[in-house]
Amino acid sequence: MNAGLERNEAVVRKRSGSTKASRQKSVFLFIAIAPSLLGYLLFTLYPNLLSVYYSLLDWDGLTESKFVGFDNFVHMVGDRFVWRALYHNLLFMLVVPALIVLISLILAYLLNNKSYRENPFYKVLYFFTNVLSTVVIALLWAFIYDGSYGLLNGILGIFGADMNGFYWLGDSRTAFWALVVPMVWGGVGLYVVIFINAMSAIPKSLYEAAVLEGARPMTMLFRITIPLIRSVIRVCVVFVVLGTIKGFELILILTNGGPEGSTDVIGLYMFNLAFGKDYHNYGYASAIGMFLFVILVAAKFIIDKYYPEENVEF
Structure with missing residues (x-):
C-alpha cells in the first residue's frame, strides 16, 4: 500500500513539474515575441484598421472630418x-x-x-x-x-x-x-x-x-x-x-x-x-x-x- 502511495506521489510530482515547465516555457515565449507582436499591432495592424475608418470620411487630415460612408x-x-x-x-x-x-x-x-x-x-x-x-x-x-x-x-x-x-x-x-x-x-x-x-x-x-x-x-x-x-x-x-x-x-x-x-x-x-x-x-x-x-x-x-x-x- 505504501508503494502505491509513493507511486501516486511520484506521478503527481512529475505532472506538477511538467506543468511548471510548460508554464515557464509559455512565459518565455510570450516575453520573446511580445516586442515584435506589440510593434506589429501598433505600427501595422492598428494603422491599417484606422485607414479603413478614414476611408469612410471626407477629411483633409487637419480640419474636422465628415462621415460620408461609401x-x-x-x-x-x-x-x-x-x-x-x-x-x-x-x-x-x-x-x-x-x-x-x-x-x-x-x-x-x-x-x-x-x-x-x-x-x-x-x-x-x-x-x-x-x-x-x-x-x-x-x-x-x-x-x-x-x-x-x-x-x-x-x-x-x-x-x-x-x-x-x-x-x-x-x-x-x-x-x-x-x-x-x-x-x-x-x-x-x-x-x-x-x-x-x-x-x-x-x-x-x-x-x-x-x-x-x-x-x-x-x-x-x-x-x-x-x-x-x-x-x-x-x-x-x-x-x-x-x-x-x-x-x-x-x-x-x-x-x-x-x-x-x-x-x-x-x-x-x-x-x-x-x-x-x-x-x-x-x-x-x-x-x-x-x-x-x-x-x-x-x-x-x-x-x-x-x-x-x-x-x-x-
Missing part, C-alpha cells in the same frame, strides 16, 4: 486617374518582375557554375545596388537620362545619334520605359544572391551527369536548375510582384507621375492625394489605399493559383 469608393469607380494609374501598375507588374527574375537567374547560374576568378567581386558588384538608397538610385538615373549632360545621350552621341538635348523622363513616349530600367537595375542584385545560395545546394553530380549526356548550359539551366529551385523562385516572384505594385518611391523622385500622368501609379496617386501641395483629401486617399490592398491580395491569390508551392527533394 461615397469615396463610389467616386473612385468613376475616377479615370485611378484606372490610368492601375493600368500603369499592371504594366509594371508584367514587365519588371519578369526581367528581374530572368536576369537574376541567368547571372546567378553563371556565377555558380563558372569558376571565374573574379566571382567574389561580381557578387559584391551585383549586390551593391541594394546597398544604395532609393534616393541615390533615382538621382543617379536622373543624371543618366538628363538631356543636357546625361550619360545616355553622351553615349548615343558617340555612335552618331544626335539627341538634341532629348530628356528621356520628360517625354510621355519614353518616360514609362525609362523607369523600367532603374527598377530592374536596382532589384536584380538581391535576387542574384538568393538564387546563388539556392543553386549552391543542388548536387554537382546532376550537372556532371548532364554534361556527360551532352547537355548545353542553357539546357541545364531550364531543365535542372530552375525546376529544382522552383520554390525559391516562387517566393522571389511574390516579393517582386507585390513590391512592384505598392512601390512608388523611385517614380516619385524621378517623374512624380509625369509627364501628363504617363508614369502615375496607384501608390503615388494615393500619396499625392493625401500629402500633395495643392490637394489634400486623406479620406479619399485612404479609400484608394483599401483598393490597393485588395489588388495586393488578389495578386497573391493569382500567384498561388497559377504558381502553386512545390517541395522538391534532391
Whole structure:
C-alpha cells in the first residue's frame, strides 16, 4: 500500500513539474515575441484598421472630418486617374518582375557554375545596388537620362545619334520605359544572391551527369536548375510582384507621375492625394489605399493559383 502511495506521489510530482515547465516555457515565449507582436499591432495592424475608418470620411487630415460612408469608393469607380494609374501598375507588374527574375537567374547560374576568378567581386558588384538608397538610385538615373549632360545621350552621341538635348523622363513616349530600367537595375542584385545560395545546394553530380549526356548550359539551366529551385523562385516572384505594385518611391523622385500622368501609379496617386501641395483629401486617399490592398491580395491569390508551392527533394 505504501508503494502505491509513493507511486501516486511520484506521478503527481512529475505532472506538477511538467506543468511548471510548460508554464515557464509559455512565459518565455510570450516575453520573446511580445516586442515584435506589440510593434506589429501598433505600427501595422492598428494603422491599417484606422485607414479603413478614414476611408469612410471626407477629411483633409487637419480640419474636422465628415462621415460620408461609401461615397469615396463610389467616386473612385468613376475616377479615370485611378484606372490610368492601375493600368500603369499592371504594366509594371508584367514587365519588371519578369526581367528581374530572368536576369537574376541567368547571372546567378553563371556565377555558380563558372569558376571565374573574379566571382567574389561580381557578387559584391551585383549586390551593391541594394546597398544604395532609393534616393541615390533615382538621382543617379536622373543624371543618366538628363538631356543636357546625361550619360545616355553622351553615349548615343558617340555612335552618331544626335539627341538634341532629348530628356528621356520628360517625354510621355519614353518616360514609362525609362523607369523600367532603374527598377530592374536596382532589384536584380538581391535576387542574384538568393538564387546563388539556392543553386549552391543542388548536387554537382546532376550537372556532371548532364554534361556527360551532352547537355548545353542553357539546357541545364531550364531543365535542372530552375525546376529544382522552383520554390525559391516562387517566393522571389511574390516579393517582386507585390513590391512592384505598392512601390512608388523611385517614380516619385524621378517623374512624380509625369509627364501628363504617363508614369502615375496607384501608390503615388494615393500619396499625392493625401500629402500633395495643392490637394489634400486623406479620406479619399485612404479609400484608394483599401483598393490597393485588395489588388495586393488578389495578386497573391493569382500567384498561388497559377504558381502553386512545390517541395522538391534532391
